[in-house]
Amino acid sequence: MQPKSVIIILLSLISLTFIALLAFHQGVYKKHVVNLNDPALIEIVTDASQGGKTRAEMRIDKQGLHLTCQIKAQYQWPFCEIQIKFSARDANGRFLLDQGIDLSNYTQLYMDLAFQGEQADRVRLYIRNFNPLYSNLEKDENSFKLNEVEFSANEFNGGMLLPIKDFNVPSWWLHPRKLPIKQHGVELTNVPLISFASGSEVEEGEITLSIKQMYFRYNLISQQNILFFIIALWLSAAFITLFMMLKNYRLRLYASNKVQKKQKQILKTLKLEKSEMEQLAHRDPLTGLHNRAGISKYLIEYEDKAQKKGAAFSLIFIDIDFFKTINDQYGHNVGDDILVAFSLCIERNIREQDKLARWGGEEFILLSINTDITEAQYLAEKLRNLIAKQSFIKKIKVTASLGVAQMEIGETTDSFFERADNALYQAKSNGRNQVCVAIKP
Numbered sequence: 268m269q270p271k272s273v274i275i276i277l278l279s280l281i282s283l284t285f286i287a288l289l290a291f292h293q294g295v296y297k298k299h300v301v302n303l304n305d306p307a308l309i310e311i312v313t314d315a316s317q318g319g320k321t322r323a324e325m326r327i328d329k330q331g332l333h334l335t336c337q338i339k340a341q342y343q344w345p346f347c348e349i350q351i352k353f354s355a356r357d358a359n360g361r362f363l364l365d366q367g368i369d370l371s372n373y374t375q376l377y378m379d380l381a382f383q384g385e386q387a388d389r390v391r392l393y394i395r396n397f398n399p400l401y402s403n404l405e406k407d408e409n410s411f412k413l414n415e416v417e418f419s420a421n422e423f424n425g426g427m428l429l430p431i432k433d434f435n436v437p438s439w440w441l442h443p444r445k446l447p448i449k450q451h452g453v454e455l456t457n458v459p460l461i462s463f464a465s466g467s468e469v470e471e472g473e474i475t476l477s478i479k480q481m482y483f484r485y486n487l488i489s490q491q492n493i494l495f496f497i498i499a500l501w502l503s504a505a506f507i508t509l510f511m512m513l514k515n516y517r518l519r520l521y522a523s524n525k526v527q528k529k530q531k532q533i534l535k536t537l538k539l540e541k542s543e544m545e546q547l548a549h550r551d552p553l554t555g556l557h558n559r560a561g562i563s564k565y566l567i568e569y570e571d572k573a574q575k576k577g578a579a580f581s582l583i584f585i586d587i588d589f590f591k592t593i594n595d596q597y598g599h600n601v602g603d604d605i606l607v608a609f610s611l612c613i614e615r616n617i618r619e620q621d622k623l624a625r626w627g628g629e630e631f632i633l634l635s636i637n638t639d640i641t642e643a644q645y646l647a648e649k650l651r652n653l654i655a656k657q658s659f660i661k662k663i664k665v666t667a668s669l670g671v672a673q674m675e676i677g678e679t680t681d682s683f684f685e686r687a688d689n690a691l692y693q694a695k696s697n698g699r700n701q702v703c704v705a706i707k708p
């Protein structure tokens with residue numbers, strides 16, 4: 268992995284963790300804001316509907332919704348109430364009170380309230396819920412479940428959260444309905460309206476309730492999930508980093524193996540080339556025999572054996588007779604072919620330790636270890652005979668002259684070669700197609 272990518276990944280991880288920690292501390296909320304600005308959604312209800320004399324009016328301004336009530340003790344339980352509708356409306360704009368909104372996920376209610384009046388600031392808040400199990404709007408237009416809470420309004424001055432679990436369903440609502448126990452709890456699955464009402468012990472006089480702001484909210488991501496996210500994030504990062512490192516390592520290993528393999532191949536090719544070069548340098552290209560450089564190692568080896576161990580070491584100079592005539596008569600190519608056939612003829616008739624080399628032109632030398640002068644003379648004669656009997660290409664017959672010498676103890680190579688060469692010269696001078704033995708030094 269590149270250092271630049273590592274820095275980018277680390278910065279992203281740190282940023283994500285920072286955001287997650289902020290969310291952990293502040294929370295990530297979904298809100299449902301209650302619309303307090305639309306008079307069409309708001310309705311006032313007082314005990315006048317029950318024969319009382321309480322009057323109320325509302326006002327909407329930038330500060331919010333204000334309900335002012337003139338409470339009159341005419342009715343046994345005087346009250347005034349402001350309803351805020353949530354439900355859908357039909358084509359004529361009438362509220363469909365059986366089609367409210369689902370607030371069951373919301374856990375808190377934020378309210379910013381103010382209360383004015385010469386009496387206790389008690390207020391009741393009802394969240395009404397429609398459920399066909401207990402609601403029948405045709406029989407009773409108030410057959411909603413009442414989720415109720417009563418509190419001091421000024422406690423919420425400046426804004427405060429109220430947990431939804433603080434609501435309860437009053438027993439006077441539950442009692443006549445005889446609902447099964449599991450339906451006794453607070454229910455916000457289908458809320459068509461909420462309402463603020465004067466407190467249960469309201470007295471005669473003027474009271475004003477101002478609702479400045481109001482919303483329901485719940486935490487979209489729990490703190491537990493955020494912690495899980497942070498741990499999972501760093502664990503995944505560690506896992507991915509380990510995986511990438513391993514992959515990188517394997518790639519590098521693969522690359523180095525490949526380089527090593529290639530190097531081995533190059534080395535092998537070089538070795539092959541070297542041996543080919545050596546071959547070229549030590550072999551005569553026409554006959555494939557050792558050349559002067561190629562035979563030198565055997566010469567050193569055999570000299571050593573002769574001088575230090577007393578082994579018999581003989582040398583035979585072989586020269587084709589009148590080779591110029593063949594070239595002149597048949598052409599250089601035929602001459603070449605005869606040189607090849609001539610060298611093959613000798614090679615096939617000597618022992619492994621006898622080393623044949625092309626000394627130059629139509630001249631050859633044969634190094635023969637463990638061979639004294641008598642044996643060498645015999646060998647030379649045998650070869651001369653074979654050559655003379657053999658027909659080469661185009662039935663051409665050639666003869667050869669041979670000079671033989673055995674290395675003496677303490678003799679130099681130059682002297683040894685000179686003696687053999689002189690013997691060859693002697694053979695040529697004597698009429699060719701013969702073997703001459705060198706004179707002892």
Ligand SMILES: Nc1nc2c(ncn2[C@@H]2O[C@H](COP(=O)(O)OP(=O)(O)OP(=O)(O)O)[C@@H](O)[C@H]2O)c(=O)[nH]1
Pocket residue numbers: 553586587588589590591592594598599600601602603606627628629695699
């Ligand atoms: N075809 C061919 N001819 C070669 C090669 N090397 C040397 N020759 C020829 O061999 C001939 C040697 O001639 P000379 O040195 O006069 O010897 P010669 O004709 O064999 O006579 P003597 O050795 O005296 O019997 C020359 O014509 C060279 O050109 C070769 O590789 N191929």
